[in-house]
Amino acid sequence: MPATREDLMARLEQLAIQTETIEHERVFTVAESSKIDREIEGGHTKNLFLKDKKGRLFLVVVLADATIDLRQIHKLIGAQGRVSFGNAELLEEVLGVTPGSVTPFALINDTGHRVTPVLDAQMMTHDRLNYHPLSNDATTSIGREDLLAFVRACGHEPQIIAVSGEAREAAERL
Numbered sequence: 372m373p374a375t376r377e378d379l380m381a382r383l384e385q386l387a388i389q390t391e392t393i394e395h396e397r398v399f400t401v402a403e404s405s406k407i408d409r410e411i412e413g414g415h416t417k418n419l420f421l422k423d424k425k426g427r428l429f430l431v432v433v434l435a436d437a438t439i440d441l442r443q444i445h446k447l448i449g450a451q452g453r454v455s456f457g458n459a460e461l462l463e464e465v466l467g468v469t470p471g472s473v474t475p476f477a478l479i480n481d482t483g484h485r486v487t488p489v490l491d492a493q494m495m496t497h498d499r500l501n502y503h504p505l506s507n508d509a510t511t512s513i514g515r516e517d518l519l520a521f522v523r524a525c526g527h528e529p530q531i532i533a534v535s536g537e538a539r540e541a542a543e544r545l
Contacts, residue, residue, distance in 0.1 A: 373467025373480045376504045382479060386524055388517040397471075397508045401435045413499030413512050418473040420457040420466065423450035428457060428465060432475050432502075433491040437535035447534050448489050467505070474502040475518065476511070478525040488522055488529045493538035495531055 374382070383390055395407050401417050419431040419439065429448055433439060445454050459470050466473070467480030475488060494500065500518055504511040513521070522529045533539045 373463075374505065376506060376509070379476055379479055379505055382524075383513075383521065386520060388513065388521060390511050390513045390517075392504055392509050392511040394509045407510060411501055411510055411512060413501050414494055414497030415501050416494060418475070418502075420462050420473050421448075421450070421454040422457045422461070423454050424452035427451065428461075428486045429454065429489055430466070430473070430475060430478070430486050431489045431491070431534060432494060433535045434494045434497075434537070437491060437493065437537055439535060444534055447532055448487070448530070472503050472505060472507045474505065475522060476502055476505055478522055478527055479505075481525065481527070484526050486527070488527050489534060490518075490522075490529050490531050491535045491538050492531055492533040493535050493541060 393411055415435040416432055417435050417437070421429045421431060423445060427450060429450065431444070431448065442453065445452060462473065463469060465481055465485050466477035468474065468477045478486065478488060495515055498515055499512050500515060501510050501512050503509065519529055
């Protein structure tokens with residue numbers, strides 16, 4: 372059985388990670404969540420569950436308004452050939468969540484360590500970040516360093532890479 376929101380919150384508490392969760396109506400898209408986002412401080416995000424031609428899985432997490440070139444992202448994240456979206460069955464099997472509820476918190480369910488988490492460098496400039504707590508009827512705010520600690524506690528080493536167009540442009544200006 373995949374972890375529940377209560378399991379997630381207990382794990383965060385066990386790790387001494389402070390979060391704040393706001394309940395709201397279910398949202399399935401970035402557009403639907405934009406009203407809620409204005410009411411919650413921090414970086415708001417979208418999550419892409421991707422697989423490559425060899426079956427490797429990636430969870431790419433970027434700011435909600437980020438531009439992602441799906442034809443080129445495989446070169447940035449180390450995928451074998453172009454990537455496609457993982458289907459709902461694979462998403463539930465590996466991360467224990469349904470479409471619309473994808474979140475880095477779902478790494479708690481990836482006990483087989485099949486997913487490579489990729490966190491966009493632009494997103495990681497925010498002190499506070501916001502994700503669904505395994506379901507899309509709430510938003511949980513977490514500190515940037517606490518997110519990294521959580522991902523590592525789940526047995527994953529997060530890859531912080533400039534995958535969004537915005538992050539790559541910012542890196543080029545430096």
